Amino acid sequence: MSRDRILQAIRRRIAVVEAVPLPEPPAPHRNVHESDIRAFIHAVESVGGSCIDTVQFPTPNARRSSLKASLFPDKDVTFLDAHFGVIENGACWIVHDTGADRTRYTLPEHLAILLPRTALVPTMHEAYARVAELGIEGFGLFLSGPSKTADIEQALVIGAQGAVSTTVVLVD
Numbered sequence: 001m002s003r004d005r006i007l008q009a010i011r012r013r014i015a016v017v018e019a020v021p022l023p024e025p026p027a028p029h030r031n032v033h034e035s036d037i038r039a040f041i042h043a044v045e046s047v048g049g050s051c052i053d054t055v056q057f058p059t060p061n062a063r064r065s066s067l068k069a070s071l072f073p074d075k076d077v078t079f080l081d082a083h084f085g086v087i088e089n090g091a092c093w094i095v096h097d098t099g100a101d102r103t104r105y106t107l108p109e110h111l112a113i114l115l116p117r118t119a120l121v122p123t124m125h126e127a128y129a130r131v132a133e134l135g136i137e138g139f140g141l142f143l144s145g146p147s148k149t150a151d152i153e154q155a156l157v158i159g160a161q162g163a164v165s166t167t168v169v170l171v172d
Contacts (some may be wrong), residue, residue, distance in 0.1 A: 033119045036087055040120055043090030047145030049166040051090075054116070059148065067112060067169060075165075078108035080143070083134060084119040085168065086127045089144055092168060093131060096139035105141060111163040115141065117170040127164065 037053060044051040052071070064079050082092035092113045096102060121127050131140065147162030158164060 006151070008105065010113040032118050036120055036122070037117065040085055040087045040090060044126060044145065044166075044168050045090075047090050048148060049090065049145040049168060051067065051168045051170065053170045063114065063171060068089050069138065071167065071169075075110045076108070077110040077112050078104050079112050079114060080105065080167075082113050082119070083136075084121055084127070084130055084142075085115050086124055086142070087122045088124065089119050090123075090168070091127070091142040091144035093127060093140060093142055095136050102139065105143065106147075107161045109159070111143070111146075111166045113168045114171055115168055117172055 041051040
């Protein structure tokens with residue numbers, strides 16, 4: 001049987017499927033409720049990270065030094081500032097600081113991501129709309145939990161290709 005005859009036979013047997021429209025992204029979700037925060041914390045924890053809610057500090061510098069002393073006293077931790085977090089998967093959108101080396105996002109042993117408590121969006125649909133809305137060009141990434149990998153023997157290794165621990169700190 002020739003290639004053309006085979007393809008014709010397949011085409012005759014395939015039912016015609018109407019194009020299904022893509023789902024509409026949800027309407028903008030601007031008010032963050034306590035249930036949203038609980039869902040975000042659960043999502044962060046479900047991917048192996050930890051989340052600390054409502055930390056108040058007078059200035060960003062006081063915030064970092066206080067957190068370093070209280071949460072990570074014996075650890076070499078890298079602090080990153082997130083623009084927003086995604087409730088459905090615990091990911092945080094982080095934009096590259098042009099004055100910093102990109103390895104700070106992927107190679108530190110411990111990451112602490114500072115995220116404004118009110119900067120949560122429900123889904124990745126809205127997250128991508130938010131990235132476009134911010135108009136930021138250049139390198140940015142979604143980070144969610146510590147690095148994880150598993151081999152064919154199903155042995156899970158945490159921190160093999162990146163951070164061993166990731167802590168999201170919700171700040172006011």
